[in-house]
Structures are given as C-alpha cells and as structure tokens.
Amino acid sequence: MTNNKGPIGIFDSGIGGLTVLKEVLKMLPSEDTLYLGDTARLPYGTKSEETVIKYSIENTRFLLKYNIKLLIVACNTASAVSLPVLRKQFSIPIVGVIEAGARAAVRATKNGKVGIIGTDTTISSSAYTKAIKSVSPDMDTVGQPCPLFVPLVEEGWIDDDITLSVAERYLGPLKNKDIDTLVLGCTHYPLLKGVIQKVMGSGVTLIDSAEETAVEVTEVLMRMNLNPPYTPFSKGGEVNVPVRRFFVTDVPRRFEEQWSRFLGEKLSKIEKIDLIL
C-alpha cells in the first residue's frame, strides 16, 4: 500500500540529525517532514546495542502515528545497530546513514583504504566496514571511536586548541594507516570538519553522510513512486507551504544555541513530547 501524501519521518538521538534534514530539505523542498530528536535519552553512542534498538523502535512507532511514507534514521549509532530490526518490523521504506556513507566512501577512495570514525557503539558494531565491503569486498577499512567529539561539539568548542589536541590523539593511529578517505560516522562530526581535515591533511577526503543520504531518499521516493506531485500553488492560488514539524523529548538549557549550530537557522517551533507515558 503506497502512501505518497504522507510526510517523511526522520529521527535522531538528538539534534545532530538536523544536518541530514537540512540536506533533505535542500533536495526535496516540497516534501512534508517530521523530525524527532530523542533529547531526553541521548546520547545513543555510549549505550548498548539492545538499548539503542529499543529506543529506535519506540521512535519509529511514534513517527508512524503521523502516517509517514518513508523513515530516515539520521543517527549513525541507531543506523548501525537497529536497521535490520526496524526493516523486519515495519513495512515502510527505511533509509539509514551508513549505507549512503559507505557508497560515497567507496566512490571517493583511490587506494581502497578507508578510515571510519564514530561513537563507541557504531565502531564496535563494524556496520560501516560491513556496508563498505558489501559494495566493494576488497576495501581495507580501519575504525576509530572518538567519544569526546560529541560533547566537544555540544560545548561549542569547534575551532579550538583543545579540540585540536583531542583530534590529534584520536586520529593519530589512523594517520599511519595510509587511508585516503575518512568517513565522518556521526552527525556531530561534520561540525569538526576543519579540525579533522587539519589533523588528517589535505590528501584525505572527508565523507559526510548527510548529503549522500538525501540523494538516496530522493531515489527511493522516485523508485517507489512516493514523490508528491509538485504543486507549489493550491487551487486558490496561494503557495502551498510544506509542513515541517519538530518533536523533541526534552528541551534542555542551551538548546537554542545548539539547534542553530546544526540546522543553520534559528530555533523553529518545537513540540515537546513524551515517548513513554
């Protein structure tokens, strides 16, 4: 049963997934979108696979109440561990960020040596390595968890000496591995592109899954005929403004500041919801 009128649903552990939404909105400006940030239980990247899968199912159930036609799992950790379960349990098309990032990395590398950085749980799941090898089995991959990158971004220490020192410590081991491509396997990391590029050197291509994910979403919608007919004007002549709703499970202090860091625009109207009542 196709439903080409429903919105696109997208969830993340917090607001890092806004970077993915931003790319989706650029590519598909007429789509309705619902964003859910599970800010009351973040981060996911330090939690067990079992817990992340449980949270992902709850997030998906919430978005399905709004009759979404496609789900984007914008969180790398959730994509890494919960996608098979979600695809088994729910019948709508589901796009994660890992496969998109893996394809982009395979396309970008010249020497077949790809590094991956991400949260503890993402790296220990080996999800990127599996996805890269399923595209191109001969690739060499090496993973490195960078647990302090997320708190550093949330603290706003972006172009910063301390962040540079942390990056040097985490990325040092990768520099000896002759990689020419590095996957930024967490939605927070693109904000540290400057620092990461400085440490890795200009010879290493950084892969940000957000843009590639938006490309994949566009393809899936077209393939499944789920694109809404493009109707910028209603019958009455007014411009149809696509629906954009933002749900979060917690609104902490400093939220506004962090929000604009990720979406590149000021805090929109958000709706605070309880996933579990």
Place this chain on the structure above:
Amino acid sequence: MTNNKGPIGIFDSGIGGLTVLKEVLKMLPSEDTLYLGDTARLPYGTKSEETVIKYSIENTRFLLKYNIKLLIVACNTASAVSLPVLRKQFSIPIVGVIEAGARAAVRATKNGKVGIIGTDTTISSSAYTKAIKSVSPDMDTVGQPCPLFVPLVEEGWIDDDITLSVAERYLGPLKNKDIDTLVLGCTHYPLLKGVIQKVMGSGVTLIDSAEETAVEVTEVLMRMNLNPPYTPFSKGGEVNVPVRRFFVTDVPRRFEEQWSRFLGEKLSKIEKIDLIL
C-alpha cells in the same frame, strides 16, 4: 511506620554514585544496600529539570518496591532539582548530596568565599548556593558548569594533559574570585581531584560530598531509629552477610572498566532492569 529491616536505596544517573555507596559501606558495613544506576538515560546533567524530576520519581518508585527504609539521591543533578518533589511524594527519609556538601563547605571555608563546580543543570539550579546560604547566609558563592569533566572521566583521561587544559579553561574564572573552598558538585569530579587541585592551587580546599553524605545517612538512621541491630552472627553461628544488589538500566561497552574506576573494586553481579515496560 518505621521499617528498620529494609535496605538502604541509592540511585544515580549512572555509576558515579558508586563513590557515595563506597563511603556508606565503609561507615555502615552491616546495612543492606540496593544501588540503581540509570545508565540507559544518562547523563542527567545536560537535561532539563522537568526530565530529571521525572526520572528521579521513576527511580524512587523502583527502589520502593524493595521496601527501602531510606533513599540516597547520589546524583548531584537529581539532588539539585528533584529533592523537594521526592520528599513531598514519598514518605521515607531522603538524603541528597547537596545539603551534605554545602555543610562541609561552610565548615571548611575561612574567608566565606565558596566556589561550586557541577553540571549545567546543577549550576543553573543554584541548589548549592541556596543550601550554603541556608546554613550560613553571609557566604559568597560562585558557580561554574564543567560539562566536559564527565565525558573526560568516562573516557578514562584522568591524569592527562588535555584534561588539565580543560580544567584550566573552566576553573580560570574561579581563580580570580579569591575562593578558599571548592565544592566538587558531581560524583564524577572526585576522580579529577589531582588535576583540579593542581589548577586551583594548594590553598583551596576541595569538598567531596560522598563522605559527608555517608555521615548524614548514619545520623538520620540513628535519629529515626532505623539502624538494624548489629548482628554479625546468625543464630546458627554463620556470619550474616549484608545484601548488596546492583541494578542498572543499560550495560554498555567498557562498563567493567568504568565500574572499577568508581567503586574501587571489580564489577560485581549486576542486574539489568527495565524501568519502563
């Protein structure tokens, strides 16, 4: 209705509260204890007051199922924002870490100038300032959030150059305030005592609430006649071993390593539970 046979319940957002439990076990070795670490939803220190109160109520309800005679809220953030609500809603005696830390700080200071470091939510609640002024209204206090200290401890970067740089940045503003006492207002911070003392200088006394909290628990139990009669031997002549149970809501990777960092002993038998079913 007194219940002097029940265990002491203690909860924290994670396993940082084990430092409090450790002091309680030293002072009250014959008490039965139940520890609950809400590892599936940590950290609390970056979440809103509303969410932290909700979690604190759920944690308390869980422990009350085991007929606890006294509750210790070992998390500074939870103590800072949820104690009044918990005391209104539940009838057992409840001990937080803030009041104990405040009393110790007032006792320690000579010039009446006290600094407080903690999470974002703890510092913005002003709970320590209020508690210190309720003991001694003329005190001067100054608070400073240190959001990166918790992830640094969890990463294990304890005696570390990067941690020293972070401490210098956070504590710099406090050094100009002529404080002679600094409250370590988060259960993770005592692990950074070395670095913090180095930055603040030997003239500043560091206050760790854990020991003071254990003193308060002992006093409350005695005052309310809730101490179990000390019976190290059962009638049969065997030594009565006090019950110690550990509940957590998630068991992430690297858990064992972090556990022993806080309790000073190897991972005991833990029970993974779901607070919300």
